[in-house]
Amino acid sequence: MSTAPLNGAQALMKTLVDAGIEVCFTNPGTSEMHFVAALDSEPKMRAVLALFEGVATGAADGYARMADKPAATLLHLGCGLGNGLANLHNARKGKVPVVNIVGDHATHHTQYDAQLQSDIETVARNVSPGFVRTSQSTAALCQDAADAITAARGLPGQVATLILPADVSWGEGGVPCPPPPPPSPEAADDATAQAIAQTIAQAMTQAGRAGGKAALLLGGQALREPGLRAAARIAAHSGVKVFAEVFPTRLERGAGLPTVERIAYLAELAGVQLAGIEHLVLVDAKAPVSFFAYPGKKSYLVPDACTVHTLSTPTQDAAASLDKLAQALGAAQAQPALQAPSRPGRPRGKLTAEKVCKAVGHLLPENAIVIDEAITSGLMLAPFTAGAPRHDLITLTGGAIGQGLPNAVGAAIACPERPVLALIGDGTSMYTIQALWTMAREKLNVVSIIFNNASYSVLNVELERVGAEKVGAKARSQLDLNGPVIHFAQLADGMGVHGVRTTTAEEFVLALEHALATPGPHLIEAVVPQSLSGLKRKLLPWLLRSLPNLPPGVARALKRKIAP
């Protein structure tokens, strides 16, 4: 059997598909035209066009979080990579695998410093510290690609950047590479599990149960069902607390699953959560630090008297490590506590961010994917959906806003049969609003809910937290999205997505019911007051200062009201 000789791009396409990379999120230019032309040589490769690279990279991130395998991106030189950098940063921080393919000028052209010439490798290192390679020849290209795939989907997952010069792409003599072997992570070693089991057992001896003295902190892969169940068995047996990192890459939750308490974004609240813990056991997680630094406040949130233990690192199998720890504690047969089903009632009256979250809890369908980038408006999302049907929660792992809408694109392509709900702040949504167009083009089942409070609301809080005093009108105007207020439903319509603006809870509930019942993308704009406006915003700094000094019961009750 003879086959036509392949150019670099065609061989690369086959290498990707054979390794299971079947989706490419693209925003191509001239230097990527041979890759684009090669799309038709591989029926298994789906190309999804984005109007902006941040959409492509964020979609690749969302896809991999749900598909548990990487997608490829196709970006246009250093500037295209730059445009995609923020969402690649979020992927990096979330340990999410992505294979970036960044087109470059032909190797003989770079010497001329043409208009689009820039140092791509330098930019790439920011998000791909583990793998940046410029392929040097058509013959070497597919091995380079296989190495990039191996790097991306190793544990921890990472962003791997393969730079593809145009002549390497168009050159003849491409040789597809067989698929690289998948990673096979191991559990924590016996000695580590035994030592941690002993520490927990000692804490139990001292206090009867370990509650309040020892805690597991789960991150990354530990927040999927197997890890959560193992941790819940340990908790049921020994009384350890189980925390989740503040911004999980993907958290499986809802009725029938173990619950887990997320570390709070506000360092002051995290301090209350961690107070009294003497042993903190990390499972694919980092010891908690504050998101930003604040004058006169500590960045490292682990109490001084607390010892940090590492059960498993991101290179290990988190669930197997937790199983081993459960075994070592004799907790393997313990009955984990599971979340009972419960839903909030139907909200009524003038719309607020809280009522939007309540409506989502009221209506959340089975097996949904919930993307939370609602910032201050999403404060009540977690409690209102805790007992909703089982769902996945995706959060902003790297703090670079503009992740949510692109993530929704990728998640919907990874899981076409599952409803995707993206809850997004107004300020946040505008970084990558172009994602709506791709939702319309690909007819994705995504409901985007935009909280329109006409403000960078969180910055009003942060302005006071950082101690910036004497705040004047010019400073306030920098946090204010009034004048003009954005009309998100119109923006949606302009990009082919059915958009509706709501100002009452009744309207919102109806719109959400309609959106969930009608295939294709929808956008519901929720016009709401700032969640932290007026009295609440003024009270917050006082509350945060006072929390560490309040009696634990009172602090915890307050915390529940305001924690994300």
Add this chain to the structure above:
Amino acid sequence: MSTAPLNGAQALMKTLVDAGIEVCFTNPGTSEMHFVAALDSEPKMRAVLALFEGVATGAADGYARMADKPAATLLHLGCGLGNGLANLHNARKGKVPVVNIVGDHATHHTQYDAQLQSDIETVARNVSPGFVRTSQSTAALCQDAADAITAARGLPGQVATLILPADVSWGEGGVPCPPPPPPSPEAADDATAQAIAQTIAQAMTQAGRAGGKAALLLGGQALREPGLRAAARIAAHSGVKVFAEVFPTRLERGAGLPTVERIAYLAELAGVQLAGIEHLVLVDAKAPVSFFAYPGKKSYLVPDACTVHTLSTPTQDAAASLDKLAQALGAAQAQPALQAPSRPGRPRGKLTAEKVCKAVGHLLPENAIVIDEAITSGLMLAPFTAGAPRHDLITLTGGAIGQGLPNAVGAAIACPERPVLALIGDGTSMYTIQALWTMAREKLNVVSIIFNNASYSVLNVELERVGAEKVGAKARSQLDLNGPVIHFAQLADGMGVHGVRTTTAEEFVLALEHALATPGPHLIEAVVPQSLSGLKRKLLPWLLRSLPNLPPGVARALKRKIAP
């Protein structure tokens, strides 16, 4: 007289303002809150909020092109800089001064690798190879800022990046720095001017006049009135050709000014322009190279038999150097040929990209600023506006699309009394469409004209130029913005800009007349067929192949029809 002690941000603000930096384009986050708070301490500093960093950086670029001094940007850590990178790249390639202020975590916080932590300096080096500095203390901050300003506005102008850790910003003990001296570039030295004059004189001797044998290639500062006039005197005296670089940073043109022939984007056409030139004299310009590489084609466009001379580099005073050359040639008193006033008639019938350009030429007001990022749709803009009233033309200097709308924001803020017209392709506009909101918020006199041909039209051409054969449906779909077609007038309305969609030349002309007569921002969507669709697109590859072999007269006539 006693004054209150200043924190770092307040002292920085004063240093900026004292050095003439009076506008800051912002997209701040928590780590920039002290800088934001300090805005109210400096009445002279205007802060312009953008919803996306690419708008802020592109606005700073457009501002500096028109104000001839830098603005500052305020960006949020590495991801904010990443989002702004593409338009900083365009500024860098255009030799435009920008002072980036990139907030960072407090110096004591970076060790914890919090969510937003990334290697900012690495990213910055891509666009700020000449100046990246992380300020290490409040005491040193203002000197760092002065050094950044000096670096930015030196010749050539460049992007200087000052990284501002939060604690350096909030620390007490800031000491404003006196304004650094402005640059004082010198003209080419006498020997260089004499030698080039001699070369030109010899070419004149050989050919009677130097036409066709010697040419000046003007770039950067040489394309402003003084440089153009000096070059035109040289041309009038000696018959040299005068070319402009393909994508000028800012070109002064129109009735009453000397004309200049821009090197074509298409290398095939540039080859026709440069054919027969034996001496090419660079004035703040680079020897022409093709924008992209193409299989089997040369990247370097200077003919083999041509000698390249450098009259002045970007570090020198281009106009003074041209004056010196004119003097050396005895051309100082020559009468330069000036563009006669002329306008095309009022277009009629079904709208096309050509008719949009014709309408712009028909109506262009005095002293306008024209921003051309219309890609294929703007092919006829140059001929139709050649005899229009004097105006400035800003083009895409670095090839990173998404420059035009942000540039318009900055240009309108630099020159509030001048009308700004931004002609933008549909694909291009969507990279930084958020600029519309800032236009509305700041009530800027900008008319944005979006050519909606539902296509990345230029890529249809490039696909064939790079020799990508057997193009299938998937590949074509990557260049196609149909399904859904974007409704730009709706997008404008959604962001508070008056938007109108036009499909006939009559509608377009009326809309443009109304927009030019009514203060504030307007968007006119021009629904047009692809300028290079159907027969024309099929003819183009043949034409480009044939051009070098056609008789010069025929080639030139064809070139005029299709050159940008």
